[in-house]
Amino acid sequence: ASHFLARARDHQSLGAFLAMDEDVTLAQARAADARLATGSARPLEGLPVAHKDIFVTRDFPATAASRMLAGYRSPFDATVVQKLADAGAVTLGKLSCDEFAMGSGNENVAVPAVGAAAPQPVRNPWDSTRVPGGSSGGSAAAVAAGLAPAATGTDTGGSIRQPAAFCGITGIKPTYGRISRHGMIAFASSLDQAGPMARSAEDCALLLSAMAGPDPDRDSTSLDVPAEDFTRDLEASIEGLRIGVPEEFFGEGIDADVRTAIDAALQEYERLGARRVPIRLPRTELAIPVYYIIAPAEASANLERFDGVKFGHRAKQYADLAEMYLNTRTEGFGEEVKRRIMVGTYVLSHGYYDAYYLKALKIRRIIADDFQKAFKECDVIAGPVAPSVAWKIGEKSADPLANYLADIFTLPASLAGLPGMSLPAGFGAGGMPVGLQLIGNYLQEARLLNVAHRFQ
Ligand code: GLN
Numbered sequence: 001a002s003h004f005l006a007r008a009r010d011h012q013s014l015g016a017f018l019a020m021d022e023d024v025t026l027a028q029a030r031a032a033d034a035r036l037a038t039g040s041a042r043p044l045e046g047l048p049v050a051h052k053d054i055f056v057t058r059d060f061p062a063t064a065a066s067r068m069l070a071g072y073r074s075p076f077d078a079t080v081v082q083k084l085a086d087a088g089a090v091t092l093g094k095l096s097c098d099e100f101a102m103g104s105g106n107e108n109v110a111v112p113a114v115g116a117a118a119p120q121p122v123r124n125p126w127d128s129t130r131v132p133g134g135s136s137g138g139s140a141a142a143v144a145a146g147l148a149p150a151a152t153g154t155d156t157g158g159s160i161r162q163p164a165a166f167c168g169i170t171g172i173k174p175t176y177g178r179i180s181r182h183g184m185i186a187f188a189s190s191l192d193q194a195g196p197m198a199r200s201a202e203d204c205a206l207l208l209s210a211m212a213g214p215d216p217d218r219d220s221t222s223l224d225v226p227a228e229d230f231t232r233d234l235e236a237s238i239e240g241l242r243i244g245v246p247e248e249f250f251g252e253g254i255d256a257d258v259r260t261a262i263d264a265a266l267q268e269y270e271r272l273g274a275r276r277v278p279i280r281l282p283r284t285e286l287a288i289p290v291y292y293i294i295a296p297a298e299a300s301a302n303l304e305r306f307d308g309v310k311f312g313h314r315a316k317q318y319a320d321l322a323e324m325y326l327n328t329r330t331e332g333f334g335e336e337v338k339r340r341i342m343v344g345t346y347v348l349s350h351g352y353y354d355a356y357y358l359k360a361l362k363i364r365r366i367i368a369d370d371f372q373k374a375f376k377e378c379d380v381i382a383g384p385v386a387p388s389v390a391w392k393i394g395e396k397s398a399d400p401l402a403n404y405l406a407d408i409f410t411l412p413a414s415l416a417g418l419p420g421m422s423l424p425a426g427f428g429a430g431g432m433p434v435g436l437q438l439i440g441n442y443l444q445e446a447r448l449l450n451v452a453h454r455f456q
Contacts, residue, residue, distance in 0.1 A: 020093035045088030068332035078183025096138030106137025133163030158410025165435020176417035180215030201452035244378030257428035300344025389432035
């Protein structure tokens with residue numbers, strides 16, 4: 001743990017950490033050492049892990065990178081944090097992310113990183129003028145730069161897979177409900193899902209085994225399936241595996257360098273004994289409008305709780321209660337968060353609900369059905385994670401739509417609740433990493449990790 005703390009201190013300019021506390025981390029590490037010495041070690045004993053700042057923690061602040069929660073401390077640990085601690089993991093600190101996990105570049109940050117006076121975007125360790133992806137950009141940057149051997153992330157519409165791709169690491173978003181959402185600061189509850197980010201599929205499998213499992217008392221949407229050993233199939237043969245390649249993932253929008261890297265990865269899979277099967281996911285493009293209706297709708301409801309009364313920021317100046325709410329929320333939320341609240345409130349309002357929200361729910365169902373049709377013809381689906389490599393910091397920050405469009409390949413699996421992962425598949429323009437996305441059917445995480453592991 002002290003090795004990683006020192007590296008994190010030396011690389012503060014990346015902006016990856018929002019909170020560190022050496023005393024807390026080293027005390028946990030000493031307790032782990034004692035267990036290792038007495039032979040009572042648990043599966044992840046002493047493994048340093050850093051958590052996305054979207055998970056609430058007792059021993060560290062939890063801000064979701066928002067002014068609204070600057071300095072906030074939770075009276076309890078998120079289930080994910082608790083489960084990893086129970087398995088022996090040592091917490092290195094809290095990692096930057098887009099505010100309330102809304103974004104694709106980790107540029108929407110409203111609280112300062114460790115060692116900094118003002119908020120800053122996270123930098124990509126491969127090229128510090130570029131974004132690390134988002135919203136789990138701090139997690140991806142920390143793992144890629146060797147500031148942490150592993151990290152937690154959350155993925156609502158791609159926030160584990162896309163930063164993993166942009167930083168050349170491995171990450172998996174499990175089936176919706178695999179991991180408890182208790183203590184994850186909510187963005188869009190029907191989509192939010194936690195997952196591990198690490199250097200390999202094997203490491204992700206070890207972490208996922210500790211993170212997954214039902215949590216019926218605290219998250220009613222957690223699946224009633226027992227925790228598994230996700231390492232069990234890592235070495236299984238992929239001879240004869242049918243890899244579905246959706247035509248729609250290789251259309252106009254994708255950059256030539258990304259397409260070349262993905263093609264090469266698919267050829268490598270053929271050499272390993274897999275078979276390529278052309279498939280169709282005809283509603284791929286619709287995933288963008290559907291997601292950007294449903295996610296803001298749910299966000300607008302989830303963010304109602306930040307009213308300045310119960311916790312978090314409260315405006316200093318106000319004449320009455322209504323103005324206290326108004327000033328608190330005006331000051332506390334950043335631009336992108338306010339945009340989502342506006343869109344979400346609009347699509348849920350009387351007169352627009354049927355035209356937008358209800359229609360989006362119907363198309364969401366059709367997107368999920370399309371995947372089931374595709375899985376009749378293939379075992380896993382493969383394609384790019386994102387249409388381009390990591391862009392320059394600032395390049396898209398004035399254009400929300402450009403950010404939204406870059407989510408096209410991650411949103412379909414999110415809307416369907418399917419497990420998806422990203423693994424390094426080579427390099428594209430500017431020597432930047434390209435991620436290969438694998439999508440599996442429900443609860444097929446062990447299979448996905450196996451297919452990824454055989455490639456690595
Ligand atoms: N980029 C998407 C968004 O801004 C996804 C974010 C996420 O998965 N948390 O909503």
